[in-house]
Amino acid sequence: MTDSAQQLAKFLEGQYMGIHAYDHFIQNMDDAYLKQELQHIQQDLKSQASRVAARIQELGGNPPDNLGIGGQIQEWVSELKGFPASPEGILRMALKGEDKYGIHRAHEEIHGKLDEQSAALIxxxxxxxxxxxxxxxLLLEHLSAAERL
Known part of the structure; x- marks a missing residue:
């Protein structure tokens, strides 16, 4: 497997972690509108993961189809800690996950390690x-504003 395919496979495992986290966010969200918004984001994550998996195959690799051992351990630890019960807490956790892990940490780990086409995809x-x-x-701001009324 090429270096790019290996890096994309690691990235894809992280994407799967995000998708699984949204399962928990959606299951625990009582607000129907916010639940629907989280479902839209999760569907987009799934679509992006599918694109990355296809690129791995184009590079001759075999894309992972799950979290990997590290992701499973991290998910288990998260379950032990528990998920927030309030809509605000769920949105804050989703926001932190998307921003910190989905963008910043993933960018640091993959930056400069991909071929041009894979880099464009990422x-x-x-x-x-x-x-x-x-x-x-935006959802968090609207929720906070509504709670102040």
Whole structure:
């Protein structure tokens, strides 16, 4: 497997972690509108993961189809800590995950390690993740404003 395919495979495992986190956010969200918004973001994450998996195959690699051992351990630890119960807490956790892990940490780990076409794909994925961050921030601001009324 090429270096780019290996880096994309690691990245894809991280994407799967995000998708699984949204499962928990959606399950624990009581607000129907916010649940729907989280579902839209999760669907976009799944679409982006599919694009990355296809690129791995184009490079001759075999894309992972799950979190990997590290992701499973991290998910288990998160479950032990518990997920927030309030809509605000869920949105804050989703926002932190998208921003810190989905964009910044992933960018640090993959930056400069990809071929040109793979880098362009990942740049697009990061742009989509930034749009998720913006959407989550907006939802959180509206929720906070509504609570003040």
């Amino acid at each position: 740049d697009d994925v990061f742009k989509r993740s930034k749009a998720h961050v913006d959407k989550l921030q």
